[in-house]
Amino acid sequence: MKTYKIISALFILLTFTNYSVAQCGPTDVDPTPQVLGFCEGVTDTVSFEASGTCSGNYEYQVETSTNIVIQPWSTNDEFITTPDSTDTYNILARCSACPANIVEDTFLIEVVQAPTITADTFVCHGTEANLVGSNIPDSIMSWWDSPTTAGNELSTTESYTTPPMTSDDTFYIHVSGNVVENGVVSGSVLITEVGLEGFAGGGQGDQDYLEISNLFGNTINTTGWTAAISDSYSNINSVNSTVWNLPNSFAPCSILSKTDVNGSANYWGSNIFWNPNQPGWAMIIDDVGNLVDFVAWGWTAAQLATLNVNVNGFNITLGSEWTGNGCSSACSAVGVTQYSLSRIGNADNNDAGDFVCQATSLNVVNPSLNCGWTTSNITCPYPVEIEIDLLPTASVPDTTFVSCYSDIPVEDPLIIDDEADDYTVPPTVQFMGEVTDGNLCPEIITRTYRISDSCSNYTEVDHIIVVEDTVAPIVDTAPSDTTVSCYADVPVMNDLDWTDNCMGVGSVQGVETTDGNNCPEVLTRTWTVSDTCGNTVTQTQEITIHDTIAPVIDPAPDGLTVQCYDNVPPMDTLNWTDNCDGNDVLYGDEVSDGQTCPETFTRTWTYTDGCDNTSTETQVIVVNDDIAPTADPLPSLQLSELPPADTNILTNVYDNCGTPTLVWEGDDSDGGFCPENVTRTYSLTDGCGNVTFISQDFIIGDGIPNVDFDADPMTFDNLSSGEVEFFNNTTGATTYTWNFGDYSPTSNEENPTHVFYVDSSSSVTYEVYLVATSEFGCSDSTMVPIQVINEQLYYVPNSFTPDGDPFNQTFKPIFATGFDTQDYNLLIFNRWGEVLFESNNHNVGWDGTYGGKMVENGTYVYKIEFGLESDDARKTVTGHVTLIR
Numbered sequence: 001m002k003t004y005k006i007i008s009a010l011f012i013l014l015t016f017t018n019y020s021v022a023q024c025g026p027t028d029v030d031p032t033p034q035v036l037g038f039c040e041g042v043t044d045t046v047s048f049e050a051s052g053t054c055s056g057n058y059e060y061q062v063e064t065s066t067n068i069v070i071q072p073w074s075t076n077d078e079f080i081t082t083p084d085s086t087d088t089y090n091i092l093a094r095c096s097a098c099p100a101n102i103v104e105d106t107f108l109i110e111v112v113q114a115p116t117i118t119a120d121t122f123v124c125h126g127t128e129a130n131l132v133g134s135n136i137p138d139s140i141m142s143w144w145d146s147p148t149t150a151g152n153e154l155s156t157t158e159s160y161t162t163p164p165m166t167s168d169d170t171f172y173i174h175v176s177g178n179v180v181e182n183g184v185v186s187g188s189v190l191i192t193e194v195g196l197e198g199f200a201g202g203g204q205g206d207q208d209y210l211e212i213s214n215l216f217g218n219t220i221n222t223t224g225w226t227a228a229i230s231d232s233y234s235n236i237n238s239v240n241s242t243v244w245n246l247p248n249s250f251a252p253c254s255i256l257s258k259t260d261v262n263g264s265a266n267y268w269g270s271n272i273f274w275n276p277n278q279p280g281w282a283m284i285i286d287d288v289g290n291l292v293d294f295v296a297w298g299w300t301a302a303q304l305a306t307l308n309v310n311v312n313g314f315n316i317t318l319g320s321e322w323t324g325n326g327c328s329s330a331c332s333a334v335g336v337t338q339y340s341l342s343r344i345g346n347a348d349n350n351d352a353g354d355f356v357c358q359a360t361s362l363n364v365v366n367p368s369l370n371c372g373w374t375t376s377n378i379t380c381p382y383p384v385e386i387e388i389d390l391l392p393t394a395s396v397p398d399t400t401f402v403s404c405y406s407d408i409p410v411e412d413p414l415i416i417d418d419e420a421d422d423y424t425v426p427p428t429v430q431f432m433g434e435v436t437d438g439n440l441c442p443e444i445i446t447r448t449y450r451i452s453d454s455c456s457n458y459t460e461v462d463h464i465i466v467v468e469d470t471v472a473p474i475v476d477t478a479p480s481d482t483t484v485s486c487y488a489d490v491p492v493m494n495d496l497d498w499t500d501n502c503m504g505v506g507s508v509q510g511v512e513t514t515d516g517n518n519c520p521e522v523l524t525r526t527w528t529v530s531d532t533c534g535n536t537v538t539q540t541q542e543i544t545i546h547d548t549i550a551p552v553i554d555p556a557p558d559g560l561t562v563q564c565y566d567n568v569p570p571m572d573t574l575n576w577t578d579n580c581d582g583n584d585v586l587y588g589d590e591v592s593d594g595q596t597c598p599e600t601f602t603r604t605w606t607y608t609d610g611c612d613n614t615s616t617e618t619q620v621i622v623v624n625d626d627i628a629p630t631a632d633p634l635p636s637l638q639l640s641e642l643p644p645a646d647t648n649i650l651t652n653v654y655d656n657c658g659t660p661t662l663v664w665e666g667d668d669s670d671g672g673f674c675p676e677n678v679t680r681t682y683s684l685t686d687g688c689g690n691v692t693f694i695s696q697d698f699i700i701g702d703g704i705p706n707v708d709f710d711a712d713p714m715t716f717d718n719l720s721s722g723e724v725e726f727f728n729n730t731t732g733a734t735t736y737t738w739n740f741g742d743y744s745p746t747s748n749e750e751n752p753t754h755v756f757y758v759d760s761s762s763s764v765t766y767e768v769y770l771v772a773t774s775e776f777g778c779s780d781s782t783m784v785p786i787q788v789i790n791e792q793l794y795y796v797p798n799s800f801t802p803d804g805d806p807f808n809q810t811f812k813p814i815f816a817t818g819f820d821t822q823d824y825n826l827l828i829f830n831r832w833g834e835v836l837f838e839s840n841n842h843n844v845g846w847d848g849t850y851g852g853k854m855v856e857n858g859t860y861v862y863k864i865e866f867g868l869e870s871d872d873a874r875k876t877v878t879g880h881v882t883l884i885r
Helices: none
Strands: 025-032 035-039 044-053 058-063 069-074 078-081 087-095 098-112 116-119 122-124 130-134 139-144 153-155 159-161 169-177 189-195 209-214 226-229 254-259 280-285 291-297 309-311 314-316 339-343 355-359 380-389 400-402 428-436 443-452 458-467 482-484 496-500 504-508 511-514 521-530 536-545 560-562 574-578 582-586 589-592 599-608 614-623 637-639 661-669 676-685 691-700 709-712 715-717 723-728 735-739 753-755 764-773 779-789 819-829 835-839 858-868 874-883
Touching (some): 044 087, 044 098, 130 169, 189 291, 496 521, 504 521, 582 599, 723 764, 764 874, 779 858
Parallel strands (some): 035 098, 122 380, 400 458, 560 614, 715 779
Antiparallel strands (some): 058 087, 116 130, 130 159, 139 153, 169 380, 209 254, 280 291, 309 314, 443 458, 511 521, 599 614, 709 723, 764 779, 819 835, 819 858
16 A cells, blocks of 8 residues: 655545556656645646656646546646646646556545635615624634734634625635545544445354444544444334444544444453344444444335434434445355445445455455545635725705795705715715704704715705794784674674785784673674794684573473373473574473372473573473273182192282282181181282282182991901992991002992902901092091901901990900900001090900090001010001091
8 A cells, every 4th residue: 555645634545556567658756745735716737747667758647536628638647737626636647659558546635725704895875784604614714904814803603794884895705624435524433334144254144244444534523423333124213222432532544343243352341232134233423422424234225214222312313424225235255255235435325335255354454445545624705895985065055035935946956066086976965954954043954965976975964044024914904893692693704914024915814702701792804814934913802792682482281190100191392593603493401300109290491592591381280090900800719629829810910100010928827627717818019109909719628528437347256248239328438448458459439349358367457448539539438447357366456336235335355265354555546646535454345435435437547566475576557447436
C-alpha cells in the first residue's frame, strides 16, 4: 500500500496504486500534490511524474472518478484546473514506445464550494442589509468585514444583518469545516465485515463475527459508542441482549472485532443469531443516539422501513442511513474458504452497493480499503458588495404672505427647483400635505414637499404660507323688535346679506333662542358673520309672545251609576277651540279610584294652550253590582254511596253582570252509618262578591239488617250423611251470601241446604257465615258452627235461649269422660274481642248477662281450654254460640 502526501484539505482521500510490470513502460506515477484543497473559482496545478523504463516519451491522461477523460493522452505533465466540485481524479501514465503498458494513481481535489449567497446588494440609505449563505452542507460559515481572519467576525452563523447602512461596503462569508466528499459527510467509523459462517482460522459453522474499522488517520473519540446486532430471523426489531461498548479512543487505521467463539478474547457473550440465507443486521450508535453506520442483509426495503429498536435508551430508526433492500444473505463458505459480507471502498453510500461477498479477512484491512488520510481545514472567503443610495437634496422655498384664504396659492411641486440625487437623475418631487398652527391672524400654514429617489430614499422640505386679515364683514340691518299674542303670529326669520373683503358676498341665516319663560316669552334672533380671520359682525331682533285667553271645551256628559261594567258607556270626545291653537277633538283620560263594588271612574277632558291657559271638563261613573247570582235548587237523594262533587249539576245558573264562579264548598255529614246523612253545599259568586249557596241532601244507605239463622242439625257424628238445613231468620235484608266454611262455593239462597264432608278419622267444626245486605248496601253477618264429632268426649251447643223457661238457659260444654275437671277454663267474647264471661268450673255456664244485664241477641265467640285425663296434654276449642231470646 502506498503512503500519500498530505496538504491542507478538508477531506480524506483513499487511493489505490496499480502497478504494471513490464520491460518497457512506467512502473509508477505520482501526482503532486496528491490531495489539493481549492476554493471554488480558484485555479491551481497538479504535476505528474512517472518512473520506469521508457525509450520514448512519457504520456499522461486525466480522467474523472467516473472515467470521463478531461485531459487526453499527451506529454503534458501538468493538470491546470478551476474545479467547481470535489472529485477523485485518475492519472494514467504510459510510454509512447509501449503504450499498452499503463499505470495509474489517483489524486483528490477538495473544493470548498462557494455558497449560494442571498443578499441585499443594493439598499437604501439607512437601511439594513440581510446576507445569508446556504447550500454548503456540514461546513462552518461565518461573516467577516475582511477576506482574512485579521479583520472582525460579524456573525458566527451563515446569516448576518448589517446595521443601518449609510455608505457602500464589502462583506465576506468565510466557509470552512468538515471533510466533505460528493456533498456527503463521511463517517469516521465504519462496519467493514459481517461473518455469517466462520472465519479464517476459526473453523466453519457457528463462528460468526462483526468487524468495525477506523479507516482514517485521526484518533476518534468513541466514548459511549455502542454496536448492536439483530437476534431473530423473523422479527426485524429483535436486538441481541449483549451490546458491544466501543473503547473510549479508537486509534487511527485500527480494526476491532467481536466473535461468538466461546472462550475467545473477543467472545461476544452469546451465540450470534446469524446464518447464511437468513436475514440480519448490525449497527453503530454514537453517544447521543445518532446512527453512525448500518448494514442489513436478507431484509426487504419495506421491512427495513419498519425497523424501530431501543438501544442503550435510544430509539433507533433508519431514516436516510439505509436505502433500498438489504444485501444478499447468500454469503457462506466457498469450499474450505470462509466468505463474509465485506465493505468495498471508503465511500458510505448507505445501500447494498457498499458490500460484496468475498473471502473473509478478519482483523485485516480489506483489499479495497485504504487508511491514513488526514483532515485539515481550509477557509475560503467569498465577497459581497453592498451599494448604498444616498439621500436626495433640495433648497427650502421662500415664505409666502397673503391676506385672504382665496389668495393662498395651490400646492405646486415646481416650487422646488434645485432637487438633486447621486443615483436618480432627477429625483421626483411630491406634495405630501399641509398643516396649520391653528392660530388666526396670522395663521401659519406649513406645506411639505418630499424629494424621492428610485430607492425610496427621500428628503422633505417645508414651504411656509402666512395668512392675516383684519377687516370685518358688513351685514344688513336686522328687522325691528315686535310683540305678538300667538306663536302663529311670529314672523318668518329671513336671511341677511353680507359682504367681506376676503369672502366676497353672501347671506347668513339667523339663530333663534328663547329666554325660557312663558307668557311672556322673548325670542332673540341673531345674525352673525365671521370671516376666516375671526373678524365678526352681529345683528339682533327681539320678539315677545304673550297669550292670556284660556281654551273653550264642550260640556262633559252627566254622571252615571250602573250595575255592571258592560253598562259603562264608551268615553265621548269633546270639541275645543282656542284663540291661538285653533280647534280640534279632545280625548279624555279615565282614572279609577281602585275600589271594588262600588268602583268610581272619573273621566277628565283637559286642554292647555301654548301659554299654559287651561280648561277642564269631568264626568263621574259609579259601577256597583249588588245582585247575587241564582240557580235551580238541587233534589235530595238516597244512594248506596256518596257521589263525587260536581258543579255541572247546577242548572239555570245566572248573574246579571256575567258568569259567576261555581265552587264546591264541602260536605257536612252526621257521622252515621247505615244510614249516613250528608248535606253538600255549592257556592255561586259574582265579580262583586255577591254569593248564593245551593245545598243538596243525601241519605247514604239504610238500616243494618238483623242477621240470624238456625241449622238442623248443628252437631252430628261421623256416621251421619252430613246434610244440614239452614233456616234464615234475618230481617231488613234483600240479598244473602252463605259461606259454609268447607271451601265449597258460596250460596245466595235465602234458606239453603248444604252437605258437609264427614271424615271418619277426626272431629271437625265448620264455621258457617251468613252475610245479609239491605237494599242500599248496609250489611251485617253472623256465624253458626256446625260440628262433626268423632268419638265425642264433649259437646258444645251452638246456641242457647236464656228466656226464663226451664230449657237451655245457660251455655256450657257437656263433657262425657276423659277430661281433667281441675284443669278447665271457659271465656265468652263479643265481636269486638271483649271478655263477657269466664268460668273455671265445667258445671257453671254463661247465662247471657254481662255486668248484671242481659246482652243482645246475636252470635258470640267462645274459647274452651281443658286438660286430658290420659296425659298432660291440654285441648283448646273455639267457636261461635248464638244467644236467642
